[in-house]
Every structure is written in C-alpha cells, then in structure tokens.
Amino acid sequence: xxxxxxxxxxxxxxxxxxxxxxxxxxxxxxxxxxxxxxxxxxxxxxxxxxxxxxxxxxxxxxxxxxxxxxxxxxxxxxxxxxxxxxxxxxxxxxxxxxxxxxxxxxxxxxxxxxxxxxxxxxxxxxxxxxxxxxxxxxxxxxxxxxxxxxxxxxxxxxxxxxxxxxxxxxxxxxxxxxxxxxxxxxxxxxxx
Numbered sequence: 001x002x003x004x005x006x007x008x009x010x011x012x013x014x015x016x017x018x019x020x021x022x023x024x025x026x027x028x029x030x031x032x033x034x035x036x037x038x039x040x041x042x043x044x045x046x047x048x049x050x051x052x053x054x055x056x057x058x059x060x061x062x063x064x065x066x067x068x069x070x071x072x073x074x075x076x077x078x079x080x081x082x083x084x085x086x087x088x089x090x091x092x093x094x095x096x097x098x099x100x101x102x103x104x105x106x107x108x109x110x111x112x113x114x115x116x117x118x119x120x121x122x123x124x125x126x127x128x129x130x131x132x133x134x135x136x137x138x139x140x141x142x143x144x145x146x147x148x149x150x151x152x153x154x155x156x157x158x159x160x161x162x163x164x165x166x167x168x169x170x171x172x173x174x175x176x177x178x179x180x181x182x183x184x185x186x187x188x189x190x191x192x
Contacts, residue, residue, distance in 0.1 A: 023047055026114045028104060030061055030095060031071040031087070038085075041072070041095065042104065044134050048112035053134040061095055068092050074117055090119055101132040108138050 025045040031038035039059070046053040061070065072095070073087015095102055103120035120135060154160045169176075 024112070024114075025056065026074060026106070028072070028074055028117050029087075031073070032061075032092070033069050033071070033089075038071070038073075042132060044104070044106065046106065046114075046134070046136055048108050048136070048138070051136040051138060053106070053136055055131055055134060058101075058131055060101070061092060063092060070095065072117060072119065074114060076113075076115055086116055088116075088118055094119055103133045103135055105135045105137050108136060110139055 024047070025043060027040055028042045028044065029038035030041040039061070040057075041059060041061070042055055043057040044053055045056055068091055069089055070092050071085075071087045072090045073085055075083050076086050078084045105118045105120055106114045107116040107118070109115040152160045154162075
C-alpha cells in the first residue's frame with residue numbers, strides 16, 4: 001500500500017523539478033455543458049522559446065456522464081476582465097479515451113502566453129499511455145501590405161507599363177473557330 005504512494009511522490013517530485021526548469025505553466029479546464037463550473041483537465045508546464053512542454057497533472061473526465069459535449073478551455077486575463085473564459089466545444093469521448101489520449105494544442109500569443117487551447121485532429125503519438133501529449137503553437141506574423149509605395153509613371157505622366165490593345169482577331173478568335181466548325185459539320189443531306 002505504501003509502495004504506490006511512494007512511487008507517486010517520487011514521480012511528483014521529478015515532475016515538479018522538471019517543471020521548475022520550465023518558465024511558465026497553465027491549467028486547462030473541461031466544462032460539461034450541463035455543469036455550473038469547470039473542472040481541471042490538465043496542468044501543463046511549458047517553455048515558449050524552445051516549445052517544450054510537460055504534463056504535470058492529468059485528470060481525464062469520466063466517460064459515462066450524461067453530456068457528450070464539453071467545453072475545453074482556460075482562463076485568460078483581458079484589460080476588461082481579469083478572469084476571462086476562452087475555449088471551444090469538443091466531444092467528451094475525445095477527452096476520455098484511455099487507449100488514445102488527446103493531443104492538446106496550446107496556442108501562444110505574442111507575449112508567449114497561452115491564449116487558446118484546442119485538440120489536434122490527428123491520432124496522438126504519446127510516449128506514456130493514458131497521458132495526453134501537448135503541442136505548442138507559436139504565433140507567427142502574417143504578410144504585411146506594402147503601403148506608401150511610390151507610383152511609377154512614364155515620362156508622359158501615364159502608367160509606365162501600358163498594355164497594348166489587342167487586335168480584333170486576338171479578341172474574337174474563338175468566334176471564328178466556332179463558325180468554321182459549324183460550317184464544316186453542316187448537314188449536307190442527299191439531294192433528291
């Protein structure tokens with residue numbers, strides 16, 4: 001009876017020591033649609049610079065609940081609300097699968113804080129069975145428009161790259177092709 005608790009304490013000590021080397025941690029919650037408050041699904045420590053993570057604690061939901069839909073999310077701080085819920089709706093079976101634990105995606109903002117959590121759409125490959133894997137998704141800057149670029153004009157003040165006007169044949173070659181086809185395939189019936 002004391003051996004499992006001793007092994008659990010050693011595992012917790014190793015996980016907390018490894019988590020101390022990671023600078024940030026967050027709690028991920030699941031919230032059944034019919035429930036009044038969320039429950040902790042996992043506690044994850046992560047390093048936003050190296051994109052490494054560790055699952056410190058994982059409490060999978062019970063698969064026999066009446067609600068098949070649960071909210072998966074976390075609490076973030078906004079300027080107007082210090083405890084803002086942010087999340088998405090997932091099926092309970094995707095979180096409670098014992099043979100296929102979920103792959104949690106933590107989306108990192110510009111300040112390396114977790115602003116959203118989602119489930120990966122592929123089969124997870126977890127090193128430990130029964131424990132979810134975590135994927136950190138760093139934010140990337142999108143393509144920026146080229147504003148305030150000078151307009152290039154020709155010596156006469158017009159566009160530098162004027163497209164020459166097409167000839168009548170270049171515009172309507174396809175009409176001529178249809179007329180030739182209809183003429184060639186026209187029915188020459190037998191003369192009586």
